[in-house]
Amino acid sequence: MxxxxxxxxxxxxxxxxxxxxxxxxxxxxxxxxxxxxxxxxxxxxxxxxxxxxxxxxxxxxxxxxxxxxxxxxxxxxxxxxxxxxxxxxxxxxxxxxxxxxxxxxxxxxxxxxxxxxxxxxxxxxxxxxxxxxxxxxxxxxxxxIVESLQNFPSDLPSRRDSAFSAWVSVSVGCDNTCTFCIVPSLRGKETDRRPGEVLAEIEALVADGVSEITLLGQNVNSYGRSFGDRFAFGKLLRACGSIDGLERVRFTSPHPRDFTTDVIEAMAETPNVCPQLHMPLQSGSDTVLRAMRRSYRRDRYLQIIDEVRAAMPDAAITTDIIVGFPAETEADFEQTLDVVRRARFTSAFTFQYSPRPGTPAAAMTEQIPKAVVQQRYDRLITLQDEISWETNKQLVGREVEVLVSTGPGKKDNANGRVSGRARDGRLVHVEVGGNDIQSGDVVRSRVSYAAPHHLVADGALLQHRRARRVTAPATATVDAGRPLLSIGPRP
Missing domain, CATH: 3.40.50.12160 (Methylthiotransferase, N-terminal domain)
Structure with a gap:
C-alpha cells in the first residue's frame, strides 16, 4: 500500500x-x-x-x-x-x-x-x-508504505554511531513462520544480497577506518537460498578473512534449523571471525518448540552447541529464551532450565511472552497467567546469572584483547577505566594506568575480576595498539556499479 x-x-x-x-x-x-x-x-x-x-x-x-x-x-x-x-x-x-x-x-x-x-x-x-x-x-x-522490498538499500548513505564498528546486512526479511513473531509480515520474505555486494560494502567500511563488522540477517544461515547456494554464508565468512584491515567479524542471528557444519568450520578456521555465537533457543521443550513452529528440537540444538565447542572450546554462546508461551507447563519450563544448565550460555536475552496481534500465538487459548510467567522468568534469570558468573570467573587471570568503545571520563569509567568488547563479545572494563587510550584502540590486559555481566582487567597493559585513523567522516556507501563477486554453488 x-x-x-x-x-x-x-x-x-x-x-x-x-x-x-x-x-x-x-x-x-x-x-x-x-x-x-x-x-x-x-x-x-x-x-x-x-x-x-x-x-x-x-x-x-x-x-x-x-x-x-x-x-x-x-x-x-x-x-x-x-x-x-x-x-x-x-x-x-x-x-x-x-x-x-x-x-x-x-x-x-x-x-x-x-x-x-x-x-x-x-x-x-x-x-x-x-x-x-x-x-x-x-x-x-x-x-x-510498500508491502515488499523493491531494491536492497545498500546504496543509501549511513551515519554510523561508531567509527570503528559497523553493521552490514546480508539479507532482509524472513521465510520462517514462528507463531509468536510478526517480523515476516512486516519485513517481508527473505531477500539476499549478492556476496560481491556485501564484500564491497565491507571493503568500503574498512577503507573508512572500520575494524569490526557484524553481519546482519533475520536468519543468516539461510543466506544464499535466493541465489541457489546453500553454503553461501560459510563461504562469505571465509571471504571476510581475506579483507586486509578487517580484524573482527561477528554475525547475528542464525537459526538452529539451518545451522550447518561448514559454518562452524568457517568460524573456527577464519582468524578474524570471532569465537562468539548468538543462537536463539526460545524454549527447551519439544512440545513448546512445536507450538512455536520452530523446526528443530532440543537434542539437535544441544548437538550444535557441542559441535561449536568442539571446534572452538573458548567460544562464548548466547541465546534468546521466551518464558510463558501459551500452554507452557511447569514440566515444559523445567526442560528449558535443563537446556540452560547443559548449554551453559555466557548470557541470555530472556523475554516474557506477550501476544502480538496478527500472530497465531495471540489466538491460542491457553495463555499463561502473568504471575506464573513472572515466577518462571525470575527463576530463569537467577539460574542464568549463576551460570554467567561461573563462566566469567573461569577467565580471571587470563589475557583478554579488547576493542575499546568507551574512553575515560564517561560515567562508568570515571575511575580511569575504558570499556569495550573482548573477541568473544564479553564486556570488559580495562584500567588504563594513565595511558592515552581512545575509542577504536585495541588493548590487551589480564582479567582480575569477574561479575555476571562483565569482566574487569585492572593492572598493567600488556599491549596497546592505536586504531587506524582516517580523515573521512563515519559514513559509507557502496558503489552499486561495481561488478559483483561470484561465490558459486559449492560442489
Whole structure:
C-alpha cells in the first residue's frame, strides 16, 4: 500500500539546510542499522544531528519503531503524546514514524497521533527526506508504505554511531513462520544480497577506518537460498578473512534449523571471525518448540552447541529464551532450565511472552497467567546469572584483547577505566594506568575480576595498539556499479 508516490529526483536539501534532527530507535540490530541509514539520508539532505537526541530541542524527531513486544505501541504513543506541547511551542517542527510498528499500523498512527507528519514503512527508508518536504510544503501528513522490498538499500548513505564498528546486512526479511513473531509480515520474505555486494560494502567500511563488522540477517544461515547456494554464508565468512584491515567479524542471528557444519568450520578456521555465537533457543521443550513452529528440537540444538565447542572450546554462546508461551507447563519450563544448565550460555536475552496481534500465538487459548510467567522468568534469570558468573570467573587471570568503545571520563569509567568488547563479545572494563587510550584502540590486559555481566582487567597493559585513523567522516556507501563477486554453488 502506498498513499503517496514520489519522484526521487526531488532535492529537499535546500529546505532542510541547518534543521536539526533526532532519531529514537527501538528494537533489534536491524533497526539500529536502519537508523544509521536514516541519519545518513537526513544529513545528505542538509539536516544536522541534534546534540540532544531526546527530541526536545530538534526540528525533526524520527521514531524508528519495533512491533515485537506487547508494550511497543504504548511506548510509541506515550512518547508521541509527550511531544505534543513541544511541537505546539515550536512552529515548523516535524515528527516522523517509521519501522515495524509503522508498517503494521499504517494510517492508524495518524489516527492515534495526529501530530505526526510522516509515516513510512520498513521498505521506504529512502523516501523520508522527500516525504518530509512534501508534508511541509502541503501542510498535510504523508503516509508511504510498500508491502515488499523493491531494491536492497545498500546504496543509501549511513551515519554510523561508531567509527570503528559497523553493521552490514546480508539479507532482509524472513521465510520462517514462528507463531509468536510478526517480523515476516512486516519485513517481508527473505531477500539476499549478492556476496560481491556485501564484500564491497565491507571493503568500503574498512577503507573508512572500520575494524569490526557484524553481519546482519533475520536468519543468516539461510543466506544464499535466493541465489541457489546453500553454503553461501560459510563461504562469505571465509571471504571476510581475506579483507586486509578487517580484524573482527561477528554475525547475528542464525537459526538452529539451518545451522550447518561448514559454518562452524568457517568460524573456527577464519582468524578474524570471532569465537562468539548468538543462537536463539526460545524454549527447551519439544512440545513448546512445536507450538512455536520452530523446526528443530532440543537434542539437535544441544548437538550444535557441542559441535561449536568442539571446534572452538573458548567460544562464548548466547541465546534468546521466551518464558510463558501459551500452554507452557511447569514440566515444559523445567526442560528449558535443563537446556540452560547443559548449554551453559555466557548470557541470555530472556523475554516474557506477550501476544502480538496478527500472530497465531495471540489466538491460542491457553495463555499463561502473568504471575506464573513472572515466577518462571525470575527463576530463569537467577539460574542464568549463576551460570554467567561461573563462566566469567573461569577467565580471571587470563589475557583478554579488547576493542575499546568507551574512553575515560564517561560515567562508568570515571575511575580511569575504558570499556569495550573482548573477541568473544564479553564486556570488559580495562584500567588504563594513565595511558592515552581512545575509542577504536585495541588493548590487551589480564582479567582480575569477574561479575555476571562483565569482566574487569585492572593492572598493567600488556599491549596497546592505536586504531587506524582516517580523515573521512563515519559514513559509507557502496558503489552499486561495481561488478559483483561470484561465490558459486559449492560442489
Amino acid at each position: 502506498s498513499s503517496a508516490s514520489h519522484d526521487l529526483t526531488e532535492t529537499p536539501a535546500t529546505a532542510a539546510a541547518g534543521r536539526t534532527y533526532a532519531i529514537r530507535t527501538y528494537g533489534c540490530q536491524m533497526n539500529v542499522h536502519d537508523s544509521e541509514r536514516l541519519s545518513g539520508l537526513l544529513e545528505a539532505a542538509g539536516y544536522v544531528r541534534a546534540a540532544d537526541q531526546s527530541g526536545q530541542d530538534a526540528d525533526l524527531v524520527v521514531f524508528n519503531t519495533c512491533a515485537v513486544r506487547e508494550n511497543a505501541d504504548n511506548r510509541l504513543y506515550g512518547n508521541l503524546s509527550h511531544l505534543v506541547p513541544v511541537k505546539n511551542a515550536r512552529p515548523g517542527m516535524q515528527i516522523a514514524v517509521g519501522g515495524c510498528l509503522a508498517q503494521k499500523d499504517q494510517q492508524e498512527v495518524l489516527r492515534k497521533a495526529p501530530n505526526v507528519d510522516v509515516v513510512f514503512g520498513t521498505h521506504n527508508l529512502a523516501s523520508l527526506p522527500v516525504l518530509l518536504e512534501r508534508a511541509r510544503h502541503n501542510a498535510q501528513a504523508q503516509v508511504e
